[in-house]
Amino acid sequence: MHFLDQAKIYIRAGGGGPGAVSFRREKYVEYGGPDGGNGGKGGDIIVEAVAGLNTLIDFRYTQHFKAPRGGHGMGKNRTGAQGSDLVIKVPVGTQIIADDEDRDTVLADLTEAGQRVVLLEGGMGGRGNLSYKTSTNRAPRQHQPGIPGEELWVWLRLKLLADVGLVGLPNAGKSTFINQLSNTQAKVGAYPFTTLHPQLGVVRHKGREFVLADIPGLIAGAADGAGIGDRFLGHIERCRVLIHLIDIAGTDPAEAMQVVDEELDAYGAGLEDKPRLVVLNKMDLADPELAASFTRELQAVGAGDVYAISGATGEGMDALLDAVIAQLPAATVTERPEGELEEDDERPWSPL
Numbered sequence: 001m002h003f004l005d006q007a008k009i010y011i012r013a014g015g016g017g018p019g020a021v022s023f024r025r026e027k028y029v030e031y032g033g034p035d036g037g038n039g040g041k042g043g044d045i046i047v048e049a050v051a052g053l054n055t056l057i058d059f060r061y062t063q064h065f066k067a068p069r070g071g072h073g074m075g076k077n078r079t080g081a082q083g084s085d086l087v088i089k090v091p092v093g094t095q096i097i098a099d100d101e102d103r104d105t106v107l108a109d110l111t112e113a114g115q116r117v118v119l120l121e122g123g124m125g126g127r128g129n130l131s132y133k134t135s136t137n138r139a140p141r142q143h144q145p146g147i148p149g150e151e152l153w154v155w156l157r158l159k160l161l162a163d164v165g166l167v168g169l170p171n172a173g174k175s176t177f178i179n180q181l182s183n184t185q186a187k188v189g190a191y192p193f194t195t196l197h198p199q200l201g202v203v204r205h206k207g208r209e210f211v212l213a214d215i216p217g218l219i220a221g222a223a224d225g226a227g228i229g230d231r232f233l234g235h236i237e238r239c240r241v242l243i244h245l246i247d248i249a250g251t252d253p254a255e256a257m258q259v260v261d262e263e264l265d266a267y268g269a270g271l272e273d274k275p276r277l278v279v280l281n282k283m284d285l286a287d288p289e290l291a292a293s294f295t296r297e298l299q300a301v302g303a304g305d306v307y308a309i310s311g312a313t314g315e316g317m318d319a320l321l322d323a324v325i326a327q328l329p330a331a332t333v334t335e336r337p338e339g340e341l342e343e344d345d346e347r348p349w350s351p352l
Helices: 174-181 226-234 253-267 288-300 317-327
Strands: 006-012 045-050 064-066 086-091 094-098 106-110 116-120 151-158 164-167 199-205 208-214 241-247 276-281 306-308
Touching: 006 116, 045 094, 045 106, 064 086, 086 151, 106 116, 116 151, 164 174, 174 199, 174 208, 174 317, 199 317, 208 317, 226 253, 241 253, 241 317, 253 288, 276 288, 276 317, 288 306, 306 317
Parallel strands: 006 064, 045 086, 164 208, 164 241, 241 276, 276 306
Antiparallel strands: 006 151, 045 116, 094 106, 094 151, 199 208
């Protein structure tokens, strides 16, 4: 399945049906008066967040959504049928943004499955000629056309819902890390940018579980859009804890930490205030003395506790996961008896 995290769509609510111009023609009734009914209301445009969806790829191929219009009014004072509402289903975590110059006006933010919002209301039906009858106008021929439905271009932007987010420079080992901890099958390669779109995985540790998100590697200027990093950073806005992976066998760890920290601070949206765990990865390729030296160097520049792990072998993972769970609010960590398996535990799980 292809992953798409933003799409532009056109939506139009249904217009109201026109009122009817009609007169009674009944046997033995000397004077037939007006009996034209009102038009029906047009259908609304409703957006609903549903579980099981995790990409906006469908909106690449279907971009125009129009609700049905209301029915015409009819004789015998019959009101036209109401246009059915059009429900657009989107993944949980989708924001609906106005198509203005800055694209910063959020019309709705759907963060829970089943959450609905009426984005556009259908037009009201027009009045039939019966409603124009007065004591001095006994045979009116006026009627109203239905009110047109509202129309709008909007952007859909998906921001993944996860408890913990993985950040780091390209080739820091994030895909190997998430593959080690979950059933996700993220692509792994010995070159940068093997991850082209965010990945989600469920991590289970000591009877608890949480959702982990891996985003593609960040580069300098990501917060300003370099390497579409601003879109990737948006996927960790809702995370409660960030894990910063640093390749101990790669570039200078202090410089690597500084680059990512600067991009998180520049992006804003609260990322700079989230708890961050600094992790030295690829310990299987490094000298332990070198790791100790890098740890002291990172702590000297304010990294706090530094964890040394190997995403490939699983070394040091238990201590890191203990620290992650300690940082998460109790409400976000699902308790489950150790050893209990769900029906789908044996199947690979990757929502993207």
